[in-house]
Amino acid sequence: MSSKCWKCGDTAVIHRKYEGKSWCARHFTEQFESLVKSTIREEGLFENDDSVCVALSGGMDSSALMLFLSEMFENWRNAELTALTIDEGIKNYRDESIEIAKEICDELGVELHIASFKEAFGKTLDEIMEDKEYGCTYCGVLRRWLLNVKSREMGADKLATAHNLDDELQSIFMNYLKGDMKRMLRLGAKPAVLENDKFVPRVKPFRNTPEREVALYAKIRDLELHQTECPYVEDSLRFDVRDFLNEMERKRPSTKFTALRAFDKLLPALKEKFTDSEASVQNCERCGEITSGEVCKACELLEKI
Ligand SMILES: [Zn+2]
Ligand SMILES: [Zn+2]
Structure with a gap:
């Protein structure tokens, strides 16, 4: 070396x-x-006149994305950039990263919105976790619901998330192992979703970039590195898959790129086969957001609290 x-x-x-x-x-x-x-x-992630909202957790990856996009959009006169932080209400974990999110947005002159679980659902994640043990599933569903609703209210055309190559590849393998083909459609730099006024399309600019390199970029750019693990993190399948992929990469360098490219060749066929038809999408009976059933996943989970 x-x-x-x-x-x-x-x-x-x-x-x-x-x-x-x-x-x-x-x-x-x-x-x-x-x-x-x-x-x-x-991948055609942005248009010249897009209003882009960055899902900013205050963690390293999303901070790096915020910095990168704010510099790129300096040259795009008609594009607009805002940031949205979700406050799940996790003591000692979230507070610090929200402070970091505020500092970054201050420095870059980006308008930051903060949306909390407490305000939207009546309970913080800490409170939800007191009675039930839903952990990451619960949190993920509610966070996605809130990101969509809030970014739409902010007038965003796109919601940019900081998923990197490792996140993406782990999700691909997890979906295979669980046999969840529909969820595969959430993958890709520009996931396949229905054109629907209620849905803010997600884009993932870091999706082809290894996690280790996003971390190095953040370090070189002097971003504050707050990366403590969420106390509720429990997705053991993701950890197993992560370890497996890292081991493969160590033994056979470039495995991750090869596997991602293979998936990308498969994705158009998956989209064709598994995308919901326009007719099968309806509005949730409770909250009015789009869903494939009568009640959306978020409302279904909230009912159990
Ligand atoms: Zn050099
Ligand atoms: Zn609903």
Whole structure:
């Protein structure tokens, strides 16, 4: 392994086994940004006059996305950028990351909205967890519901999330293992969803970028690194899949890229087969949001609280 940049000979900050090369901070940053830009261009993630809302947790990945997009949009005169933070109400865990989200938005001059579980659902996640043990499923469903409703109220055309290559690949394998084909449609840089006024399309600019490289980018760009784990995290399947994929990558460098590209070739066929028809989408009886059944998943879970 060489500790010198392959291009300029400066001290390297990363060695990529999958390409057998090392890079200095400057050249790594250049490549990182150009990969994200090409994802955005090739997948057509944004229009010139989009109003884009970043789902900002205050964690490293979404902070890096916020910084990246705010710099990119400086040159897009008609695009607009806002941020949305969900306050699930998790003591000692969420408070600090909300402060970081506020600081970043202050610094970048981006308007930040904060939406809380307490306000939207009448209870914080801590309170929900007192009686029931739904953990990540509960939280994920409610968070997705709230992100959609709030970003729509904010007038967003797109909701940008910071999912990276590792997140995405873990989800692909988890869906395979669970046999959940419909959920596969949430994957991809620009997930397949119905055109519907009530749904704010998600986009994932970091989706082709390994987690380790997003972390390095955040570090090089001096972002505050708050990455404590959520106290309710319990998704053991995700951890198993993560460990498996990391082990494969260690033994056979570039496995992750290969597996992601294979999935991308499959995705158009999956979309064709599993996308809901317009007719099967209705409005939830309780909250009015779109759902494929009579009551949406969020309302179904809320009823159990
Ligand atoms: Zn260099
Ligand atoms: Zn509902």
